[in-house]
Amino acid sequence: MIPKKGMIKVSDTFERIVHWCLAISCIVLMLSGLGMMFHSFNFLAIPVGGLKNLKLVHNFTGLIFIPSLFFAILVWWKEAAIFDVPDDIEWIKCAGGYLWHVENPPETGKYNPGQKAFFIAVAVFGIIMIISGLIMWFPLEFSASTVRVMFFLHALGFFVIFPFFFIHLYLGTIGVPGSFPAIMTGYVTRAWCEKQCPKWLREMEENGTLEVFGEEKPAAEHH
Amino acid sequence: MNKNELVKLIDTTKCTACRGCQVACKQWNEMPGLKTRNWGSYQNPPELGWNTWTLVRFQEYVDSKGILKWLFRKEGCMHCTDAACVKVCPSNALYRTEFGTIGLHASLCIGCKECITACPFDVPKYNPHTDTILKCDLCYDRLKGGELPACVKSCPTGALSIGKKEVMIENAYTRAKELGGDANVYGDTFVGGTHVLYVLGEKPEVYENLPARPAVPLTIVAWKDWFKPLSLIAAGGVLIGSFFHYITHGPKDTGGNSDQTCKGGGE
Numbered sequence: 046m047i048p049k050k051g052m053i054k055v056s057d058t059f060e061r062i063v064h065w066c067l068a069i070s071c072i073v074l075m076l077s078g079l080g081m082m083f084h085s086f087n088f089l090a091i092p093v094g095g096l097k098n099l100k101l102v103h104n105f106t107g108l109i110f111i112p113s114l115f116f117a118i119l120v121w122w123k124e125a126a127i128f129d130v131p132d133d134i135e136w137i138k139c140a141g142g143y144l145w146h147v148e149n150p151p152e153t154g155k156y157n158p159g160q161k162a163f164f165i166a167v168a169v170f171g172i173i174m175i176i177s178g179l180i181m182w183f184p185l186e187f188s189a190s191t192v193r194v195m196f197f198l199h200a201l202g203f204f205v206i207f208p209f210f211f212i213h214l215y216l217g218t219i220g221v222p223g224s225f226p227a228i229m230t231g232y233v234t235r236a237w238c239e240k241q242c243p244k245w246l247r248e249m250e251e252n253g254t255l256e257v258f259g260e261e262k263p264a265a266e267h268h
Numbered sequence: 269m270n271k272n273e274l275v276k277l278i279d280t281t282k283c284t285a286c287r288g289c290q291v292a293c294k295q296w297n298e299m300p301g302l303k304t305r306n307w308g309s310y311q312n313p314p315e316l317g318w319n320t321w322t323l324v325r326f327q328e329y330v331d332s333k334g335i336l337k338w339l340f341r342k343e344g345c346m347h348c349t350d351a352a353c354v355k356v357c358p359s360n361a362l363y364r365t366e367f368g369t370i371g372l373h374a375s376l377c378i379g380c381k382e383c384i385t386a387c388p389f390d391v392p393k394y395n396p397h398t399d400t401i402l403k404c405d406l407c408y409d410r411l412k413g414g415e416l417p418a419c420v421k422s423c424p425t426g427a428l429s430i431g432k433k434e435v436m437i438e439n440a441y442t443r444a445k446e447l448g449g450d451a452n453v454y455g456d457t458f459v460g461g462t463h464v465l466y467v468l469g470e471k472p473e474v475y476e477n478l479p480a481r482p483a484v485p486l487t488i489v490a491w492k493d494w495f496k497p498l499s500l501i502a503a504g505g506v507l508i509g510s511f512f513h514y515i516t517h518g519p520k521d522t523g524g525n526s527d528q529t530c531k532g533g534g535e
Contacts, residue, residue, distance in 0.1 A: 081358040081359075081378075081380070082358065082496065083496065083500075084358075084360060087358075087359070087360075095378075096358065096359045096376075096378045097378040097379070097399075099378075100378045100379070100380060142520075143513075143517070143520070144513075144517065145517075181380075181382075184381045184382075184384065184385050185381065185384070185394065189384070189385050189390070190485075190487075192385040193385055193386070193485050193487040193488055193491075194487050196356075196382065196385065196487065196488070196491045197487045197488075197490050197491045197495070199491075200490075200491045200495035200496065200499065201495060203495075203499050204495055204498055204499040204502055207499065207502065207503045207506070208502050208503065208505070208506040211503070211506045211507060211510065212506055212510065215510040215513075215514075219514065219519060220510070220513070220514065220519055220520065221519065221520045221522060222519050222520070222522055223522045223523070224522075234522075234523065236522060236523025237522040237523060239523070240520070240521075240522045240523060241522065
């Protein structure tokens with residue numbers, strides 16, 4: 046997956062590191078959480094030698110998840126948490142052409158409203174998962190009625206995050222071909238960019254900040 | 269109904285607070301006595317603990333007629349039919365026995381303390397030395413061997429008895445009727461019916477640390493009975509949905525495969 050000449054840079058090194066720290070900790074948390082939540086998934090504890098270890102894996106992976114989410118919010122909130130009215134509303138009305146045939150779906154910036162919804166869900170429920178999770182880790186320090194609410198919120202968080210996560214996984218790989226390199230090498234094709242983030246592409250070109258592989262970096266981006 | 273179901277009846281009106289049950293429990297279960305502080309009550313240890321699975325609570329109570337009463341109540345696991353602790357236990361360490369009581373495989377316990385939070389009676393206690401919870405199992409080993417639980421065996425006044433569920437419920441109501449006044453039966457009408465029943469001399473509200481209307485907490489029901497299946501439906505739904513999306517709607521056309529586009533861009 047080596048970038049080729051003419052490909053466009055859509056994510057920098059720090060973004061990709063944050064993405065994968067968040068993604069991997071999230072996957073480990075979901076698998077270990079499932080292993081404890083459902084008796085039928087108890088077998089997920091076998092590789093780590095039992096549920097007691099799975100609990101430790103879950104709790105300490107949570108500690109990796111906390112800074113990952115913090116930096117994710119810091120890095121992406123400007124591009125992924127603010128809706129672009131009215132274009133984004135139009136996009137939502139036709140589901141961006143993802144569910145039924147739409148001749149010309151509204152143009153989007155760096156992230157489309159679906160991705161923004163995913164980001165907001167992860168940010169909000171991620172924070173809820175962190176707070177409820179930490180309280181559940183030390184339940185004896187809090188009143189039982191408080192901890193009971195945390196259990197409920199933790200389950201609600203999984204209910205919300207998992208579907209978003211899986212749709213993100215699907216659309217980031219086979220669902221939208223050409224997307225995966227965006228988070229691996231950071232470079233995508235120009236054709237992909239024109240389809241997926243035309244407004245962002247135009248804006249970058251107008252500002253002269255677009256980084257193209259094989260071409261000299263724009264002055265502003267020199268490191 | 270399970271024919272083996274057993275119920276322990278605690279007739280608080282017959283209890284003299286000798287605490288023989290407390291000692292017998294510790295002895296049979298080989299639980300240590302830990303140092304406690306005198307806090308001005310015979311109630312010692314002051315609360316249930318990982319090493320104290322049953323405890324006689326001492327309470328001074330002035331009734332409506334101005335009469336001072338000394339109330340004794342043996343506290344411990346109520347062995348609920350609809351047990352919140354079993355509902356939340358992730359490892360099956362807490363389980364229902366053939367007697368309808370709640371047993372504990374301490375070796376399976378992962379120390380998550382979810383049962384401590386869920387229990388409406390505040391019974392399971394955490395042992396930090398072993399990182400497990402501990403609680404009364406109504407002497408499951410003794411019951412299996414056809415013996416009485418240690419507490420019942422030790423009781424000199426007949427305040428404690430155990431037997432078939434229907435018989436014990438009947439005995440409890442007969443006794444409450446015999447006592448008259450505020451005397452009542454506590455346990456058979458909530459959380460699916462407990463396997464420990466009280467005959468209380470006073471209204472349940474009078475007793476310290478005894479919920480008048482115990483129930484599996486709503487948040488626990490919402491968590492385990494609603495959101496567990498809902499999250500499976502949601503998770504399964506997107507897995508199946510994504511597959512059908514791929515084979516019907518198909519992947520998005522983002523300008524052919526990257527190689528061709530790149531060649532174009534590079535040349």
